[in-house]
Amino acid sequence: MKREFIYEALPTRVIFGDGKMAVLPEEIARLGASRALVLSTPPQAIWAQQVAGILGDTCVGVFSEATMHTPVEVTEKAMQYLTDVKADCVVALGGGSTIGLGKAIALRTGLPQIAVPTTYAGSEMTPILGQTENGVKTTLRDAVVLPKTVIYDVSLTLTLPAALSATSGLNAMAHAVEALYAQDRNPIISLMAEEGIAALGQSLPAVVANPQNREARSRAQYGAWLCGICLGSAGMALHHKLCHVLGGTFDLPHAETHAIMLPHTAAYNAPEAPEAMHRAARALKADHVADGLWLLAERVKAPRALKDIGMPESGIDKAVELALKNPYWNPRPLTDKDIRALIRRAWAGEPPQA
Secondary structure, three states, X not given: OOOOOOOOOOOOEEEEXXXXXXXXXXHHHHOOOOOEEEEOOHHHXXXXXXXXXXXXXXXXXXXXXXXXXXXHHHHHHXXXXXXXXXXXXXXXXXXXXXXXXXXXXXXXXXXXXXXXXXXXXXXXXXXXXXXXXXXXXXEEEOHHHOOOEEEEOHHHHOOOOHHHHHXXXXXXXHHHHHHHHOOOOOHHHHHHHXXXXXHHHHHHHHHHHOOOOXXXXXXXXXXXXXXXXHHHHOOOXXXXXXXXXXXXXXXXXXXXXXXXXHHHHHHHXXXXXXXXXXXXXXXXXXXXXXXXXXXXXXXXXXXXXXXXXXXXXXXXXXXXXXXXXXXOOOOOOOOHHHHHHHHHXXXXXXXXXX
């Protein structure tokens, strides 16, 4: 255990339970707002319209063009719509793409936002925003982008496809694995991280086997919540840096990228973070964390090769260059040779190797 640390709890109101979507109108009123703009991705537009129906006159519009990696041009379009309808808050319904758009709007306006997650991404619990402009993804941390309220309603996850449930859950798990060895880790976050990994490790296979299993869905949502807190409270390192580089540069799907990279980044850092990796392995009931993550990905039928989700082999050099461009803390030193080998193994879908 670290003998010196700082722990700062993030001020988000969390409402957890089956059917809790019903409290959305009163939560908007609690924020002192009365003109809500509902956000979603195109595939969830019908769902967003249903939410608008629940809100009635409180909803002044629906913007259903949220896109992964939060492109600046989409945010600008949403900002114009928000101005036109004179919204005084936003409701982000969906996963990381929609919640990212809500954060981008909050950054530019200071308006309060309510996040209603339908995946296990965890972005809703963080003051972190990743934005993409001209093919480059950058991240920032600002308290203003942290959702004021998060509503976790397990019924909203029942239609999440098994494949996306798997990758979204592994994405959430990555937050906790990295939080265990983060430079600013602390005992509270480490407890949450281990519990979050265990909850997802136990529930994801059951969710994939039966997406209508409410008990498994609830357990997965609980794990995702804990992992999201980890992401928002502890600094990140190699894993998240690589995923931002790969996703922003090659327009790769966010959750799938995290799912593929996680066993490899865990293997890379394991020699220099033995206690952290022991805790992660214990949560997975595995002898070695990288093996446990690799086998879990296989069990839930998640993709395990970057080449299978759209990354060209010719992009490896560019990825290595960007990954090493700006120095950042990591428990194990980063070298061109080692990072190149890591990315190449991930691209080819080969098992992780320390």
